[in-house]
Amino acid sequence: MQETFTVYLVETRPMEALCEGRPPAPDSLWRRYSDFEVLRSYLLVTYPALVRRRVGLENFLQRVTSHPVLSDDNILYRFLTEEHGWREAAYETGFQDKADSRLRALSATFRVRNPDKRFVEMKHYSDDLQTHTTQLLRTRARVTDRLYGVYKVHGNYGRVFSEWSVLEKQMGDGLQSAGHHMDAYAASIDDILEEAEHYGDQLKEYLFYAEALRKHELSQYELEVSSQDLASKQQQREELATGSVRSFSLKGMSSKLFGQEAPEQREARLHLLEEDIAHGQEALEERRAQCRAWVDIQRFRQQKDRDIREALIGYALMQINMCKKGVQMWSNTKECFLKM
């Protein structure tokens, strides 16, 4: 079965200056809600200082096209005038990469052969977190698209009630005022969605957190590995220096079996090892500076859990607000019908 979408008519009257050097533009074309979203993302990334927070579609276009810098943007022009192909052009600018760079998952390049259980658990957790948050953001966008459509279509009631009221004697007033309420209802979705932005932002924060978590896990792990590595090197040095073998090593065994090496060779080896250790110690210090202790990560995680709970509470409160508005608008409309 075919999927259908609501489309919105964009009518343009380009000023003379914009037409120069560009192909003649049609007066109007149809755009989907998601087209507006793509345009907005593109503009947000390309002109981060200039694009403000979400407003209704119509206001958004008005503001953008009247802005001296934004109105000159080629992608915007194509959005307004080119039926097909503008989306590909927008993607080709690579804006999505810049937008997603913070959101892209870390590649799991683990130099470790035997990761410990704690690390594996954390890794799964942050993987899941990233997956779920990304999924949520995506489905939320689709829900928003559809919800916008539902509200806006009710605006058509406004128009037809108004036209119908002209025909009627007694029913006229009731129909007319009901129509106004339907217009208001259709318009109300713009503010609602603007409020809803906040929740989306919080979810994105959580996504960054998931990424940050993995970075920290990785560096914590690398810290542990480096310090283990350093410790073993230090031990080797001791053994070389004192000539005793405290722990089993293949080199130790082979020297026992095949005779010890010459003192110059041993000196050379010791020297290399000292350099290695020195480097290792430096690296370790660096890593330690970058790293958080395990306890810190736990605390971080709890804080984030608290933040998410807050975000959910905020989301629920926003939903309640939206429902209250809906109750009010439809109650008002009902009153008008009762007067018919």
Added chain:
Amino acid sequence: MSVGAAAPRGLQPVTEATHPLSAAQETLSPAPDGTAICHIPSNNNGSGGGGGGDKEATALTNGTPVETSSPASASSLLNRLQLDDDQDADALDLYASTETRDLFVTVDDPKKHVSTMETYITYRVSTKTTRIEFQLPEYSLRRRYQDFDWLRMKLEDSQPTHLIPPLPEKFVMKGVVDRFSEEFVETRMKALDKFLKRVADHPVLSFNPHLNAFLTAKDLNKRQGLALLTKVGESVKQAAGGYKLRGRPAEYSAMGEYLDTFNQKLGTLDRIAQRILKEQTEYLVELREYGSVYAGWAGSEDSLRQPLEGVAGCVSTCCGAMEDLSENMSQDLLPVLREYVLYIESMKNVLKKRDQSQAEYEGRLEAAVIRKQEDKTPVPVEVEKCQDRLECFNADLKADWERWQSNKRQDFKQLLTSMADKNVNYYEKCQSAWESLVSMLQDDQAENTNETNCD
């Protein structure tokens, strides 16, 4: 106009004769064949009714419209006179209805019948009446759609000057619509009930012998048909075509124009309603997916599990509420819109017939006048009969028109109010779900804060 054999009333100018359906302050004597007795109350407030301040003629169930500008109480009476099946009635309304209405009909209790030849649905048709035209005070029998169709056809044939209410659509595409699904049967039954009530409430149609047969006869002998066509009916049917209408009185043109424009609006309303339904359905699909994402996420969390499951549950409740809303729209709103479109179609046909009746009269009159001028032949009786028929037609139509307007207002008022109400319910359900979630989330947050503080 009386039902049954129409006794010619002679050639009085129409303006002097009082039409039983027109506003009048006197009681009429019964018509020769003992049918419709019209009682017109001497004052306007008892069982009369009018809308607000407008001059709107309304018909009482015994056939008397009263033009009045009486105050608000009249409009509540008006409510009762109309066909609000399940409206709560005030004491005043009940009083009014029991005083004037003497024929009550109901269609309910659908049952499926399976035979070797076919499967079909029958409905129980119950009648309660004090009218003498009925032998018993109560009847209950079963009828199928075909029988309603027969009744409507007979009414149209025998009462061509009246507006006959519409039936729900006859044909349903097999394979597309399930004729035996609960929703379809329910919707159809409501429409049949409405049809029958409208006929029973009509001052003239309710006395039609075919209705009587429909309500009382064990077997509707449909093929034979009842030989009770009125002379008026026959003659209007036989109105010769080929007469051209010269000038239509403005009020009938206005009716036609109104119907055309209103029809357009109905079409638009239907399209919008269907569009909303579609958008809601698509929204529902995405919303369900959205809810399941929360549920999935909850599975990989510990302390966030309960909050996330809570959100998933809430979203699910909202989905259910939206489903209910959509179902309501498709079952209540759309069928009524369609019904009125059918109504308008049949009304326009009646308007056409009226035009034909007028055209015929004028044509014959003109021919007769010319003949008279030529050879002094008197104007034939036939011409005067034509005039008679035309005037009756006009009067019937005008009265029915007012009644239709009033019914239409009530129907749409109820319909739209109910639609708004259902939307309010939807938001209330969602609101209450989110409100309980918020308390749960806030408790959960408080708990967790306490725990960490205790570390």
